[in-house]
Amino acid sequence: MATEDTKQAKTMEEAVSGLATSEEGSTNIVIDPEVERRLVRKLDMYILPGVFITYLFSFLDRTNIGNAKTAGMTTDLHLVGNQINIAVSIFYVTYIIFEFPGAILMKRIGANRFISFCVCAWSLVTAFSGFEKTAGGLIACRLLLGMCEAALLPSINLYLAMFWKREEIAKRSAVIFVALTMAGAFGGLFAYGLLRINVNGYEGWRWLFFIEGAITFVVGVGLYFAFPDSPEKAYFLSPEEKKLARLRIDVGPREEQIDWSQVKSGFTSSLCWLSGFTQMFADVYNYSISTFLPTVIQGLGYTGLKIQYMTIPIYIVGSICIFAFAALSDRIQRRAPIMLGFSLLTIAGYAILLGTANHHAGYAACYLIVLGGNVIPCLNIIWINGNSAPHYKRATALAMNQIVGNIGGIVSGQIYLTRESPRYKTGQATALSCCIASWICTWLQLWLLNKKNKDKARKVAAGGVDTGLGDESIHFKYQL
Numbered sequence: 059m060a061t062e063d064t065k066q067a068k069t070m071e072e073a074v075s076g077l078a079t080s081e082e083g084s085t086n087i088v089i090d091p092e093v094e095r096r097l098v099r100k101l102d103m104y105i106l107p108g109v110f111i112t113y114l115f116s117f118l119d120r121t122n123i124g125n126a127k128t129a130g131m132t133t134d135l136h137l138v139g140n141q142i143n144i145a146v147s148i149f150y151v152t153y154i155i156f157e158f159p160g161a162i163l164m165k166r167i168g169a170n171r172f173i174s175f176c177v178c179a180w181s182l183v184t185a186f187s188g189f190e191k192t193a194g195g196l197i198a199c200r201l202l203l204g205m206c207e208a209a210l211l212p213s214i215n216l217y218l219a220m221f222w223k224r225e226e227i228a229k230r231s232a233v234i235f236v237a238l239t240m241a242g243a244f245g246g247l248f249a250y251g252l253l254r255i256n257v258n259g260y261e262g263w264r265w266l267f268f269i270e271g272a273i274t275f276v277v278g279v280g281l282y283f284a285f286p287d288s289p290e291k292a293y294f295l296s297p298e299e300k301k302l303a304r305l306r307i308d309v310g311p312r313e314e315q316i317d318w319s320q321v322k323s324g325f326t327s328s329l330c331w332l333s334g335f336t337q338m339f340a341d342v343y344n345y346s347i348s349t350f351l352p353t354v355i356q357g358l359g360y361t362g363l364k365i366q367y368m369t370i371p372i373y374i375v376g377s378i379c380i381f382a383f384a385a386l387s388d389r390i391q392r393r394a395p396i397m398l399g400f401s402l403l404t405i406a407g408y409a410i411l412l413g414t415a416n417h418h419a420g421y422a423a424c425y426l427i428v429l430g431g432n433v434i435p436c437l438n439i440i441w442i443n444g445n446s447a448p449h450y451k452r453a454t455a456l457a458m459n460q461i462v463g464n465i466g467g468i469v470s471g472q473i474y475l476t477r478e479s480p481r482y483k484t485g486q487a488t489a490l491s492c493c494i495a496s497w498i499c500t501w502l503q504l505w506l507l508n509k510k511n512k513d514k515a516r517k518v519a520a521g522g523v524d525t526g527l528g529d530e531s532i533h534f535k536y537q538l
Contacts, residue, residue, distance in 0.1 A: 089302070089306055093302070094302075094306065097295075097299055097302060097303060097306075098222070098226065100294060100295065100299070101221050101222065101292075101303070102230070104284075104292070104294045105221060105285070105286075106230060106233050108280075108281055108284045108285055109214060109218070109230075109233050109234060109237070110233050110234075110236065110237045111237070111277055112173065112177060112210070112214070112237075112277065112281060113210075113214070113233075113234045113237035113238055113241070114237040114238075114240060114241050114244065115177070115181075115241075115270070115273065115274040115277055116177075116180070116207060116210055116237075116238075116241075117237065117238045117241035117242075117245075117348070118241045118244060118245050118248070118270050118274075119180060119181070119184040119203065119207075119270055119271065119274055120149065120203065120207065121241065121242070121245060121348050121349050122184075122245060122248075122249070122266055122267065122270060123142075123145065123146060123200075123349065124245075124348075124349040124350055124351065124352050124353065125245055125248075125249035125253070125263070125266060125352055125366060126263035126266055126267070127142055127352070127353065128352045128353065128356055128365055128366075129249065129253045129261075129262055129263045129266075130261060130262075130263055131263045134261060134263070135190060135191070135192060135193055135195075135196055136192070136193070137193055137196075139476070140472070140475065140476065141193045141196075142476070143471050143472050143474070143475070143476075144197065144471070145193070145196045145197050145200050145471075146200075146349055146470070146471030146472075147467070147468045147469075147470070147471030147472055148197050148200050148201055148204070148471075149200040149201070149203055149204040149467070149471075150204060150464045150465075150467035150468045150471075151201065151204060151468065152201050152202070152204035152205040152208065153204035153205070153207065153208045153464050153467065154208070154460075154461050154464050154465070154468075155205075155208070156204075156205050156208035156209060157208045157209055157211075157212055157457050157460045157461050157464070158454070158457040158458075158461060159209070160172075160176075160208055160209020160210075160212070160213060160457075161209050161212040161213050161216060161453045161454075161456055161457040161460075162316060162321070162450070162453055162454070162457070163209075164209065164213040164216060164217070164453075165216070165449070165453070166316070168287045169213075169217050169220075169285050169286070169287050169288075170281065170282050170283070170284070170285040170286065170287055171282065172209075172213065173210070173213065173214070173217075173281055173285060174278050174279065174281045174282035174285070175278075176206055176207065176209065176210055176278075177210075177274060177275075177277060177278030177281060178275055178278035178279065179206040179278075180203055180206035180207050180274070181271050181272070181273075181274035181275035181277075181278055182271065182275065183199055183202045183203045183206055183271075184203065184267055184270055184271035184274060185267060185268055185270075185271025185272055185275070186199070186267075186271070187199040187203075187267040187271070188260065188264035188265065188266075188267035188268045188271070189264075209457075211234070211439070211456075211460055212453070212456035212457045212459070212460050214234060215231060215234070215439055215440075215443050215456050216443075216449075216452060216453050216456055217285075218230050218231055218443075219307075219443055219444075219452060220288060220289065220307065221289060221303065221307065222307070223306065223307060224443070224444035224537065225388065225391060226388065227388075227440055227443060227444060228384040228385070228387045228388040228393075228437065228440045229381070229384050229385050229388050231384065231436065231439065231440045231443070232380055232381050232383075232384030232385070232436055232440075233381075234436070235380045235384075235432045235435070235436040236377045236380055236381050238348070238432070239373050239376040239377040239380060239428065239432060240373060240374070240377045241373075242348060242351065242369055242372070242373035242376070242428070243369065243370045243371075243372075243373035243374050243377070245369070247366075247367070247370055248266065248269075248270065249266060249366040250366040250367050252265050252266045252269055253265075253266060253366070288304075289303035289304045289307070290304060316450060317448070317449075317450045318450075320448055320449070320450035320451040320454065320527075320528070321450055321451070321453075321454045323451050323454075323527075323528075323530070324446065324450075324451045324452075324453075324454025324455045324458060325454060325458065327446075327451075327455065328506070329442070329445065329446075329455075329503070329506060329507070329510075330442065330446070330454070330455045330458045330459070331458070331462070332499060332502060332503050332506065333438060333441065333442040333455070333458075333459050333503065334458050334459050334461065334462025334463055335462060335499050336434065336438050336496050336499035336500055336503060337435060337438055337439070337459050337460070337462060337463030337466070337496075338462050338463045338464075338465050338466040339466060339492040339493070339495040339496035339499060340434040340435045340438065340463070340466065340492070340493075340496040341435060341463045341464060341465075341466030341467050341470065342466040342467075342469050342470050342473070342488065342489060342492035343404065343408065343427075343431065343470075343488075343489035343490075343492050343493045343496075344431050344432065344435050344470075345466065345467045345470035345471075346470035346471070346473055346474060346485060346488075346489055347424075347427055347428065347431060347489070349470065349471065350474045350482075350485070351369050351372070351424065351428075352365050352366065352369060353474055353482070354411070354420075354424065354474075354482065354485075355368050355369065355421065355424065356480070357479055357480035357481065357482055358417040358420045358421055358480070359417045359480070360417070368421070372424050372425055372428050373428060375425055375428065375429055376428035376429055376431065376432065379400075379429050379430075380432040380433065380436055383396050383400055383433050383436075383437070384436060384437065384440070387437055387440070391537065392537070392538055393437045393438075393440065393441040393444075393537060393538065394441075394500055394501075394503065394504040394538055396433060396437060397433055397434045397437050397438065397441075397500050398497060398500055398501065398504075400429075400430045400433045401430050401433050401434050401493065401496070401497055401500075402430065402497075403426045403427075403429050403430030404426065404427050404429075404430035404431045404433075404493050405430075405490065405493050405494060405497070406423075406426055407423040407424065407425070407426030407427035407429075407430070408423070408427060408486055408489050408490035408493060409490060410422070410423035410426070411423045411424075411427075411486045412483065412486040412487055412490060415481065434496050434497070434500060435463075438459070438500070439456065439459055441503070441537065442455050442456065442459050443455075443456060444537050445507065445529055445536045445537055446528070446529055447528035447529045447534065448527065448528040451528055451529070466492070469488070469492075473485040473488040473489065504538060507536040507537075507538055508538060510536055511535055511536050511538070514532045514533075514534070514535070517532045518532055518533065
């Protein structure tokens with residue numbers, strides 16, 4: 059056993075030594091594939107479970123309002139008209155405002171401290187949401203929840219890019235969307251059990267907030283110890299592995315200060331804006347079905363607690379599929395074909411909901427919607443993550459993706475109108491239109507990136523001088 063450990067340590071040392079020599083002599087980096095596979099497996103094992111759990115509870119705490127709505131919250135808070143829709147949408151106002159500063163500051167503050175603080179903060183907001191008495195209290199809690207959750211998605215995607223190469227990142231980022239989709243399944247499961255509680259005068263929907271908030275707080279504390287700030291500070295890596303983990307990702311200089319020129323480059327990039335608009339349209343249909351799936355199923359004629367457990371198999375199928383789509387994307391090293399192909403399932407699902415009142419067909423359509431619903435939101439973020447560099451431009455690009463994208467979140471809360479029950483035609487038609495719009499924007503991104511790659515290839519062939527930084531270098535090839 060000792061001999062085997064010594065052999066592995068020697069192999070790692072040789073890999074790092076060979077890497078350093080290559081780094082000095084050329085831009086080519088040569089790493090022993092087996093050594094790298096062992097390192098990547100260790101990163102997966104220690105970091106990804108924390109990412110999954112964080113996002114699972116993030117989306118549970120965000121979307122449990124949909125479960126609470128069908129369980130009596132509307133009556134108990136005396137909500138009238140479109141007040142529930144306002145409460146769903148208002149979340150994204152503070153979400154949008156606080157995304158950019160959070161994404162920029164995450165690296166400076168430290169990933170474990172920053173993410174742990176965010177999770178603990180929103181868990182307390184969730185738990186105290188169970189004490190709401192009026193519509194004003196509900197809206198105030200939703201604003202606070204948006205503020206606390208705001209920076210999580212761009213920060214986690216940025217964090218993943220600090221440990222995995224862009225050729226590897228789709229499957230890892232997909233863990234986020236698997237968690238989001240599984241949150242729908244767990245949300246229905248939790249709701250089915252917790253909504254039965256009625257203790258000390260607190261209705262079941264209040265216990266949904268109390269218990270989910272308490273569990274999330276424990277998760278937040280655990281993340282402080284689970285997440286390393288960087289490869290160099292990963293407690294589970296040996297000194298040689300730490301050096302290899304950093305060098306295989308980035309052999310350039312370390313960025314200790316915020317580079318505002320990179321931030322400006324991100325804000326002025328046409329690609330970043332187009333990615334944001336793609337995300338915006340996708341978030342309209344994706345967030346609306348995530349929040350209002352119980353309402354849609356109720357509109358199909360199903361009643362009671364049966365609504366909650368009918369959402370579970372839909373989300374399980376969606377979780378399996380989004381991971382499969384991301385794995386396929388990494389395997390073929392293409393984003394756009396997967397996005398364009400499988401999002402057609404969601405278009406078909408919304409068309410069915412809009413076109414028929416048959417409850418069996420409508421329930422089957424919900425499977426199609428969730429099956430393909432995450433493919434554009436997930437891979438679009440991965441796409442801009444891999445096509446933006448250096449660090450602070452990537453941070454800006456991811457923040458912009460979410461800032462523009464979450465305008466769609468505001469819209470999503472307004473499209474399922476209570477007065478249109480049970481068919482909710484405005485909701486289905488808006489979601490269908492936005493799905494088509496995001497599909498068109500994906501085509502435009504593909505066209506733009508292909509054009510940029512051809513322009514760079516011509517400059518390289520002509521012996522042009524490389525004056526660009528990061529993804530603007532003529533040697534940087536955009537993923538398609």
